[in-house]
Amino acid sequence: MVLVSAPGNIFLFGEHAAVYGKPAIIASVDLRTTVQIDKRGDGRIMVLSDEYGSVDETIEELSAKEFNSPDDYKDPMDPVRDVIKTFLTFNPMESGMDIRIESQIPKSSGGLSSSTALFCSLFGALNFFIGHKMDGDDFFEVVLPFQKKIHGGAASGAEIISSSTGGLNKLAFNPSFQKSTIGKQEMMIVIGNTGITGLTKETVSYVRSGWESDKKSYEDIFSKIEEIVALGERALKAGDMRLVGQMMDDNHELLARELGVSHPKLNRLVDAARKAGAYGAKLSGGGKGGIMVALVDKNSHEKVKKAIELSGGVCYLTKVGVDGVRYL
Numbered sequence: 305m306v307l308v309s310a311p312g313n314i315f316l317f318g319e320h321a322a323v324y325g326k327p328a329i330i331a332s333v334d335l336r337t338t339v340q341i342d343k344r345g346d347g348r349i350m351v352l353s354d355e356y357g358s359v360d361e362t363i364e365e366l367s368a369k370e371f372n373s374p375d376d377y378k379d380p381m382d383p384v385r386d387v388i389k390t391f392l393t394f395n396p397m398e399s400g401m402d403i404r405i406e407s408q409i410p411k412s413s414g415g416l417s418s419s420t421a422l423f424c425s426l427f428g429a430l431n432f433f434i435g436h437k438m439d440g441d442d443f444f445e446v447v448l449p450f451q452k453k454i455h456g457g458a459a460s461g462a463e464i465i466s467s468s469t470g471g472l473n474k475l476a477f478n479p480s481f482q483k484s485t486i487g488k489q490e491m492m493i494v495i496g497n498t499g500i501t502g503l504t505k506e507t508v509s510y511v512r513s514g515w516e517s518d519k520k521s522y523e524d525i526f527s528k529i530e531e532i533v534a535l536g537e538r539a540l541k542a543g544d545m546r547l548v549g550q551m552m553d554d555n556h557e558l559l560a561r562e563l564g565v566s567h568p569k570l571n572r573l574v575d576a577a578r579k580a581g582a583y584g585a586k587l588s589g590g591g592k593g594g595i596m597v598a599l600v601d602k603n604s605h606e607k608v609k610k611a612i613e614l615s616g617g618v619c620y621l622t623k624v625g626v627d628g629v630r631y632l
């Protein structure tokens with residue numbers, strides 16, 4: 305039996321612009337997806353998950369499936385089938401597997417990298433099952449094609465780095481990929497879930513069609529976000545939470561007003577958090593629903609949590625910058 309888990313993530317700064325090569329600051333959070341694999345005596349692949357659904361197919365049936373483009377993901381379990389099929393292509397096996405997936409990451413509305421945590425924990429567990437322990441850095445190349453399909457064709461891969469290696473990191477993609485660790489921070493956040501489904505696939509395509517129609521205007525916004533990332537990084541390293549919060553506010557305004565990826569309920573939760581004393585607040589991830597994140601301290605966190613709840617959000621208090629993939 306093998307047991308492997310991977311965390312979800314929040315973007316402190318830089319989502320969407322990251323898809324266009326701009327840097328982002330992203331942190332793992334202590335809400336995890338865990339995959340358990342046991343050997344079966346027959347040639348079936350059985351997957352069971354309360355959160356995702358189930359698969360019951362022979363190795364031959366699964367191996368014959370084709371998932372070549374984002375449109376080939378028709379069933380919610382197709383990304384899981386795609387990962388297992390790809391794994392089996394490179395690692396043929398005769399005996400089947402019982403795969404159990406459990407997730408603490410709210411998947412219904414999006415914004416916490418539930419798919420990335422699923423891909424990383426599943427790939428990690430499948431490889432560990434055949435005796436290969438993937439290193440944090442091994443996941444990026446392997447998971448990126450699946451991430452791109454989930455995001456409708458384009459993805460920065462930031463979430464893969466964060467879920468696999470954990471921590472609080474600045475990721476730069478241009479001219480080549482670089483990761484710099486921001487280091488351990490005394491940072492308290494409240495996550496507010498709108499309960500509104502925001503599909504990253506749709507928001508990434510939405511921004512892309514805007515960019516295609518007017519590249520200059522969009523690239524100006526991406527550059528403004530890049531400046532926010534640079535100031536945010538400096539503020540984080542200096543432990544200046546007030547400035548970090550202000551940069552989060554500024555980043556939210558650009559995402560909401562300029563890129564158009566917010567939602568009235570996200571804005572409501574963000575406003576409520578700010579009024580209740582958060583240092584700053586912003587949507588996180590693809591937007592148009594999903595979650596927002598508020599930066600708080602021990603004096604404000606209860607008040608901020610209540611304010612978000614009174615505005616219709618569901619709150620999670622969780623640690624930031626936790627381990628990436630864990631072999632249990």
Ligand code: MEV
Binds near residue numbers: 415459504
């Ligand atoms: C989605 O959680 C974050 C985006 O920046 C997409 C990506 O980075 O691949 C919108």
